[in-house]
Amino acid sequence: MVDISNNELKSIPGNMFTRIQTLEYLLMSGNRLTSFSQQGYIVNLGYLDLRRNLIVSLDSKLMKWLDQESKRKRNETFYVDLQENPFHCSCDNIAFMEWLVHSDYVIKDIPLTCDWKRYSLALNNNSIQIKKDECITFNFEWLYMTLSVSLCTILLVIITWKSYNRLKDRLESVRRRRRAIEAIQNDTFIYQYLAYISFSDTDDDEVLNHLSPVLNQTMRDTIGSFKFDLCLGELKFRLGFRRFAELERCIRNSAVVLAVISHNYCHNEFCIDELTEAFELKKPILFVLVKDIPEHQLPAVVKRLLKTNTISKMELVDGQPQFVPSLEMFCISLLGMVE
Secondary structure, three states, X not given: OEEOOOOOOOOOOOOOOOOOOOOOEEEOOOOOOOOOOOOOOOOOOOEEEOOOOOOOOOOHHHHHHHHHHHHHOOOOOOXXXXXXXXXXXXXXXXXXXXXXXXXXXXXXXXXXXXXXXOEEXXXXXXXXXXXXXXXXXXXXXXXXXHHHHOOOOHHHHHHHHHHHHHHHHHHHHHHXXXXXXXXXXXXOOOOOEEEEEEOOHHHHHHHHHHHHHXXXXXXXXXXXXXXXXXXXXXXXXXXXXXXXXXXXXXXXXXXXXXXXXXXHXXXXXXXXXXXXXXXXXXXXXXXXXXXXXXHHHOOHHHHHHHOOOOEEEEEEEOOEEEEEOOHHHHHHHHHHOOO
């Protein structure tokens, strides 16, 4: 153990500790450090104490170094204590805010806070998402001002206009997501189902046992409520009614349609009918791909919609579904499409 706490230290040499092979506990609390890094790894380090210093933020290089230290000790104990530092948060270091909240090796015995525009901000998933939305709004206002004074050439106008439209669409998506979440939380959501899930019955295992449970849980975490329902295709059809009448009813009563694309889906006529009906009813459509399918094997309606709609790829790894991009981002996109 090395204890150099409470010594008014402002910096540490980059190779000071890497040669100490037996170092397990490194205590540096109560100094005036604004950062910390070492050239190489500290082989046996299990606890790094940086409490009560002057650290306002960490750069990407230091966060990467700490992540690598944690991964190297996957089967051992490794903790970093950054509590009681004067963290400063802004639109420029959202990545640092997310790292603080999501890194499981960062000690959080007391609630994490940082200074945001001169007031204290409690750090959690919800507050970070709100600040990211605020940063989007700020960028939108900045772009509007830039557009008003930057009409120098036709080329510049075209480039700026395209950027403006993309940002405007993103901001509108943020507003739709907020409205949808508020409506669900307040029991004023106008749809019976948040999403109609279109899938082939031969993909029951992937959908019912893997996709549906994690989608439900992730959506609950994102919304902060369980007051919504997903329509799992024909499982929600009423007995004694015409199949296509029930299909139309369920899709009309769903805010969005989520199609689970597989080889089975592409060869199932009823699945294609579901997708076509959703397209004709002008429903927002998202896709989860469970298999990579050559483009020439895709039905025309699927091929056309895949070019412009939100897509996430699902793969089972050790029996657990993994999504790219993440299921959290996919759920945020879904809520942003609710009209």
